[in-house]
Amino acid sequence: MQIVDSHCHINFEPLAGDFPGLLNRASEKQVTHMLCVSVNLEDFPQVLNLAHEHENIFASVGVHPCYTECEDPSTARLVALAEDPKIIAIGETGLDYFRNEGDLSWQRERFVRHIEAAKITGKPLIIHTREAADDTMLTLKNEDAESAGGVMHCFAEDWGVAEKALDIGFYISFSGIITFKSAEQLREVARKVPLDRMLVETDSPYLAPVPMRGKTNEPSYVRHTAEFLAGLRGMSLEQMAEITTENFFNLFSGAVKPAG
Ligand SMILES: [Zn+2]
Ligand SMILES: [Zn+2]
DSSP states (O other): OOEEEEEEOTTSTTTGGGHHHHHHHHHHTTEEEEEEOOSOSSSHHHHHHHHHHOTTEEEEEOOOTTOOSSOOOOHHHHHHHTTSTTEEEEEEEEEETTTOOSOOHHHHHHHHHHHHHHHHHTOOEEEEEESOHHHHHHHHHHTTGGGTOEEETTOOSOHHHHHHHHHTTOEEEEOGGGGSTTOHHHHHHHHHSOGGGEEEOOOBTSOOOTTSTTSOOOGGGHHHHHHHHHHHTTOOHHHHHHHHHHHHHHHOTTSOOOOO
16 A cells, blocks of 8 residues: 655644654654655755655745745746656746735746746646635636646635636645644535545544644544545545555656556
């Protein structure tokens, strides 16, 4: 069995401080691959290093919508950084009206540059959206993000938003949120998303799934999310692992699929 953690921040503390332990625990739980997602360019060299040092770790390049005190890259800069073969995606990018206030046109402009970079490089987008679903989906549509493809990471929106994402060919990634007691609406969505469009992720070190809730999340815990999702869809963990792993390598075609 192989499970992929499609979105983690293993360069963040406290995860980075116990890296060998983290990798061991992941491999014990058959979490064989992970995508370490960039949130700014200042930390990007670290993220890229992890991907270079470990065959089973992939990376993305991008600047998260919530980061304000950092380099705000041009499209050309993103394209240049994405040239490395271990960079398999652009992001995380998107819109977040929860943590930022005031005139957020800078956030939308940054988002558009990321979409342009994805279209130029052919590397799919990792989309973060929070309290900004309408603008996020409209921007993806208007900027023809469909031609680059991508994933709605840590999905926590309703079925209407999921449908819009599916309509433009995007994948939906479920995190530990799906296991939370309060997430019944999200579970409704997860029961309906086509099986060939689902991914699983930790978004670690945040959002540890039940029964690890409250602990520091890490890639090995994605197994709990996959198991929970399997239960929702009436299948075994092994089947869900196979489906979501297949989906991961279909979406991120730059990631070299393991043999066997
Ligand atoms: Zn995010
Ligand atoms: Zn993230």
